[in-house]
Amino acid sequence: MMTVRIQIIIAVAVIIFIICLATLARKKSLDLKYILAWLLVALGVLVLDLIPGFMPWLSDVLGVFSPVNMVFFVGFIYLGIVVFALSVAISRQSVRMKKMIQEIALLRRELDESKQNKTH
Amino acid sequence: MKKIVIIPAYNESECILNTVEDIRNNAADFDFVVINDQSSDDTGEICRENNIPVINLPINLGIGGAVQTGYLYAFRNGYDVAVQFDGDGQHPASYLNSMYDALIENKADIVVGSRFIDSKGFQSTALRRFGIRYFTLLIKMITGKTVLDPTSGFRMVNRDTMKTFAYDYPRDFPEPETAVTVLKMGKRLIEMPVEMRVRQAGKSSIHLFKSVYYMIKVSLAIILEGSRRYDDR
Numbered sequence: 108m109m110t111v112r113i114q115i116i117i118a119v120a121v122i123i124f125i126i127c128l129a130t131l132a133r134k135k136s137l138d139l140k141y142i143l144a145w146l147l148v149a150l151g152v153l154v155l156d157l158i159p160g161f162m163p164w165l166s167d168v169l170g171v172f173s174p175v176n177m178v179f180f181v182g183f184i185y186l187g188i189v190v191f192a193l194s195v196a197i198s199r200q201s202v203r204m205k206k207m208i209q210e211i212a213l214l215r216r217e218l219d220e221s222k223q224n225k226t227h
Numbered sequence: 228m229k230k231i232v233i234i235p236a237y238n239e240s241e242c243i244l245n246t247v248e249d250i251r252n253n254a255a256d257f258d259f260v261v262i263n264d265q266s267s268d269d270t271g272e273i274c275r276e277n278n279i280p281v282i283n284l285p286i287n288l289g290i291g292g293a294v295q296t297g298y299l300y301a302f303r304n305g306y307d308v309a310v311q312f313d314g315d316g317q318h319p320a321s322y323l324n325s326m327y328d329a330l331i332e333n334k335a336d337i338v339v340g341s342r343f344i345d346s347k348g349f350q351s352t353a354l355r356r357f358g359i360r361y362f363t364l365l366i367k368m369i370t371g372k373t374v375l376d377p378t379s380g381f382r383m384v385n386r387d388t389m390k391t392f393a394y395d396y397p398r399d400f401p402e403p404e405t406a407v408t409v410l411k412m413g414k415r416l417i418e419m420p421v422e423m424r425v426r427q428a429g430k431s432s433i434h435l436f437k438s439v440y441y442m443i444k445v446s447l448a449i450i451l452e453g454s455r456r457y458d459d460r
Contacts, residue, residue: 201398204286205288205292205398208284208285208286208288208292209284209288209292209295209296209299211285212262212282212283212284212285212296213282213296213299213300213303215282215283215285216260216280216281216282216300
């Protein structure tokens with residue numbers, strides 16, 4: 108069971124995190140789709156924090172022995188999904204980057220060639 | 228017919244001039260271009276000083292990305308034939324003309340210079356040969372065709388295959404995988420006996436501790452490539 112003190116600490120931490128998210132979103136240094144994913148986490152933690160009876164109820168319904176295990180399990184699954192999505196995103200980026208590097212190299216070659224043709 | 232030699236080079240300052248000289252002397256009607264894959268030595272400067280056409284990649288792409296840049300260049304500049312040629316002196320330019328004849332006479336889409344038809348010249352180590360035989364077997368199982376030297380980087384292609392490679396080429400360990408690609412597409416692949424030399428300088432891009440990773444990754448790539456569909460192109 109949680110004490111009121113830890114409940115307040117968690118709530119404050121989550122609110123600071125949400126403020127960070129908002130700042131990053133305004134500066135456009137974090138994509139909106141990732142903001143949504145992390146906002147979901149923050150709100151989830153906040154709900155669990157403010158309604159301490161929710162996790163015991165959910166673990167009981169799903170047949171999980173202890174609410175703490177339930178928290179770890181859900182957290183693990185969620186992080187797994189996030190990391191997997193990032194691998195997909197990185198693969199796509201690397202293909203795009205390769206294309207871009209090749210185009211830049213070919214453009215520089217064209218530039219060299221046209222310079223050479225001028226001097227001749 | 229416009230023909231071009233693509234020379235991927237990573238830190239080949241010691242032998243790039245010899246390679247180019249070899250092409251000038253033995254295959255004079257081939258154009259050539261060096262793809263400098265962000266070498267940390269002065270490969271790029273040497274090319275510029277000696278008026279060797281060079282494409283300098285701004286970021287290291289690895290052998291596949293470098294070679295693909297060459298195919299893209301060849302395709303956009305209207306070449307009919309392109310040949311991939313190592314910058315480290317392994318491949319003798321004296322074969323280029325007979326390779327070209329083989330491509331035309333057999334109406335082939337790709338000609339692979341193979342070390343293992345006549346088993347002459349540098350044959351690589353026993354372990355590598357074993358690995359290569361395994362790939363030959365795997366490719367045979369998947370495509371039904373025999374490629375004796377699927378890891379050979381000495382390959383000549385016509386414009387059709389050039390286009391395929393220009394748009395899609397694996398980033399690392401490309402040779403066995405693309406052999407499967409062209410066979411799956413129903414293209415005509417032929418092999419020609421070639422005597423390769425021991426590399427003059429530079430190292431093979433495959434180190435010993437990487438070889439297990441290499442075998443697994445290339446096997447997976449071959450199997451995946453085998454499962455792709457290319458609709459009668």
